[in-house]
Amino acid sequence: MIAYLERFVHENDTESRPDDDVVSTLCNALDLQGSIDCGAAADAAGKDFGGMHSVRPLAFVRPSGADDVARVVKAASRSPNLTVAARGNGHSINGQAMADRGLVLDMRSLDGEGRFHVSEIDGSCYADVSGGALWEDVLRRCLGLGLAPRSWTDYLSLTVGGTLSNAGVSGQAFRYGPQTSNVTELEVVTGKGETLICSESENPELFYGALGGLGQFGIITRARVLLQQAPDMVRWIRLVYSEFEDFTRDAEFLVTRPEKDSFDYVEGFVFSNNDNPLTGRPTVPLHPDQEFDPTRLPPTAGSVLYCLELALHYRNTDHPSTVDTAVHRLLARLGFVEQLEFQVDLSYMDFLLRVKRAEEDAKANGIWEDTPHPWLNLFVSKSHVSEFDRVVFKNLLKEGVGGPMLIYPLLRSKWDSRTSTVLPEGEIFYLVALLRFTAPQPKGPMVDKLVVQNKEIVQYCFTKGFDFKMYLPHYRSEEEWKRHFGNQWTRFVQRKANFDPMAILAPGQKIFSRIP
């Protein structure tokens, strides 16, 4: 069997494509319950949402369960150079889920209704979900039972294993921590091909290693996600600020209040003080009937403005006046620009699926699937965020990035330092997301230029000695990864040696090289 695999790697080197016979031989050799695509049929596994990198995998494997995943990893371990990449929904930006001439696992094929179970343990409810499940499917299944996970991402067509390998953050993370703080057990196939259950008390090093572990220590085939009772409805609110200091003061005030005394979701974004429909004032109103009246802005307003985005959960049985009173009481303490305030009510499901609607619009405009997305995500400490605003938002990016520029505070104490994610030092730090959308060439800006601009921003943060980390990191050299992990590098390397000593897993992260 290994001879076959090696021959395929060799064939790939010469650009030849394995034929159907070869595919079925490979399938038989691996003894899979699932299926395999090679050649052109595997091309999808060599692309991602970023649209800036592509490689040719040897095969795209659709495992039918953890046993198949383990078989593939074991087979790779018997070859001198094969690697294995778990591919969630391929929503990485920089090729992180790719395996050049390696085996890519389509984790989505692990999902199905039968792989969703809810249980009650010590008075709390949990859902056992497949590592390849999309969060939007987890949402639908949980809501059918009146339950929901507590911590989300903004966009839900991402897989459970994909976000848990990073962190998974949205406007609930200030209260409940990232998604990695909201799982209590994982089933993981390590780089040695062992299938292990892990939790705080069982194989804890693997459990915390895999959470935020960039896929380096194992493939998450199942996760146990903590649930809460789902609200029925959401009051979704946007408030406009002209001054960054007012915006951050209110955002930080809200994320540090006791639960009963704040909103259930706190995010924010920067937008241009102009009429651009993609990056300017028209992006703020929440309903077609609402209008942004720029005459309300103070004369001191500059070229960029800030929007605090909030949500309050409620139940169908709550009287409208109760909701109004609660919202009014909370807003009364905030210093946004008077009358630049927008509110709508919508179901909890529609609120959580809000980015799906933006996706449909972007698809219709040809800027979702057909153009590159040179996105940059950073965690910037509160101590340096004003300077970041002054240099990056107010100057470098004052015309916007063609899409949202998110900025909202998170609390370090809600993250578990035993996981592999690295954070800035300070208790309050901001997620900064430059979600660049580009018009199709030749109209759009050259993507290379945008990538260079991203690098300049990161370099600026380093040069200035900012307390910051890249989120969804992508570096190319060991030196850069060492700098990224800082004093956690030794632990990261040790975990690699324990769980994937031949560096078979997640080669697209470009942290470790395959050991023959």
Ligand code: FAD
């Ligand atoms: P992939 O891109 O397929 O994989 C990512 C990495 O995880 C790869 O290294 C892969 O090998 C590894 N991996 C995948 N599955 C597994 C598994 N089961 N076990 C182990 N390793 C695995 N992030 C946020 O935190 N908050 C957001 O609000 C948010 N919004 C987004 C919106 C959009 C439109 C996009 C494109 C991305 C967004 N992200 C967000 C980023 C997203 O969390 C990451 O890109 C994530 O990696 C994507 O998940 P995926 O399932 O597509 O994973």
